[in-house]
Amino acid sequence: MSLPVHTTGVVGRAETKRGGGEETLSGCFFGVARMRQLSSLLQGLARSMALGKERKEEEQGTVLRTSGTLRGEGSGTLAAVWSRRGEKGTNQDCSVVWEGFGCQEDTIFCGIFDGHGQWGHYVSKAVRDSLPPSLVRRWQEAVTLASLINGEKKLCHSQFDLWKQSYLAAAAAVDEELRRSRRLDAVNSGSTALSIIKKGDTMVIANVGDSRAVLGTTSDDGSIAAVQLTVDFKPNLPQEKARIVQCKGRVYCDEDEPGVHRVWLPDREAPGLAMSRAFGDYCVKDYGVISAPEVTQRRITARDQFVILATDGVWDVVSNEEAVQIVAATPEREKAAKRLVQWAVRAWRRKRRGYAVDDCSAICLFFHHSPPS
Template sequence: MMKTSQIRSNYQAKKIYMPRALGVKEYAFYDDINIQYRQTMEDGFFIADNFLDDGGKSILFGVLDGHGGSDVVEFVKQNFTKEFSDEYKKTPKDVVDVLKRTFLRVDELVKQKCKSQEVGSTACIGFIRLEEAKRVLYIANVGDTAGLVLDDTQAHNVTIEHKASNPREIERIKKAGGSVIYDRVAGVLAVSRAFGDHSLRNFGVIAQPDVTRMELRMIHKYLVVASDGLWDVVIPKEVLEVSKLKSNSEEVAAELLKRALLNGSRDNTSVMVLRLN
């Protein structure tokens, strides 16, 4: 068993701030292993700014939260961008379908390349591009990694939580021949959609994401994407309050991470903040 001090020295917390981004005004990413409760880091993220090489009007990004290990997280982190690019070239006009196809394609590759029977990852992945002079956000998720768009007065949920306790997911799982026991799929997994977890596919776990399309306006200031280490203990109202108190994406990300830990999060915590306007 590793000592706490050894774990700390082997883990490098990420603090990233890009004050002059291209696809968005700026972005930041902060994470923490939450050493009191977790000995390994199973979260991950990626950001591909100027994704379409279109002069900085596009960006692809995601936050991942693994369970059972980090193998699936690492594979998705390394491969999603390429697979999305390949699918995008086929049907660039239909980003919703591109995202759905990419999730399923990456999940199939996970099955082929990883030991993913009992290892998986939730994900929240977004793409912003210009469409006829309008900036549009597409955001796809599986599991309980989620996103919020913030303006001056509201926090807008742009993802759907896929937990086995969700009535919509319970109905879907039962129709697929699966079962939910004590708010877990087959009594095992608390989330109902994820990359990996292939031993539970016959019980209702799927990698098909929900996808939201949102036209961004000048009132939309921040997009916050985070693992459930944040969402389990920090409500949208508090996220909105933090965004009003801080002056940039780095300050917002740092404060949200701090509050998650102070509020008693028991999980790895990752927070990505993109300033939209």
């Protein structure tokens, strides 16, 4: 990341001489040169510090990449994870929970990824493995530079901006890395990516695709209420459709799937992508499909109990309200994600008879040791 260099006052004197038919500049702008050297030095320092920390990430943190449970050390957080393969073949969903993310105390990263296409299971795992460390590296570089230039006091007020900037840069880098990969064909395959970073009472949410994050919070009457934290990036959303159409892509429903809007190439009935943002899917990247995440922030209050991250296999058949009720009513929080996924599978067979059950995956992150009385 390069930061703008601002100079004030007179930093040097320039003299213009003409000779030999060309104009030359003599003298030197010592202040500008020094500022450029300082900027280069700071960037090098940031990179070295970030890379040094990155090598120690998994030694200092705890990472869960399978179904199971992870408890946050020294905090009341608990993450329950569960995934179940559908009836379409290989399970293309995957997830990661990283406690101690970025070598930061009381910080946890949760991410869920839903692949699609022939090689979607490889793409989702590639994004899962690449995005968190890429995000850490860019965030550490940004924080190092910002603290050296602006000081610690201003840094605390710009944390969200730094996370947002880091998320956007990391997503672009991961997508470009996939594009250049010689081992993975992501032309007609891709993946969503939904993640949160919780540090203290602050939660940063980033979403690419149609997975969804839903908050379970206590309402005034003591019941549990659902608050949707993300947008399902479907092609028929006005802003998404406008971008795709402007880029010469097409958005419409197939005859045998009324209500399911998909992205199509301008001159072919392909690929029929059911989301407007994704990693990979390079066949439609020139036609309005993007990998840029929407990044938002949420302050966690004493009323907020947990957040659910789940793939569309869950949300296609379970409403937000049903999901938070299922999780809140689970006696053992360690089994909350499993119970939600099992409920979704049964709902598929009840509500979508004749359709193959989709892969269903969920992460339930609880904020407190126990719900307040």
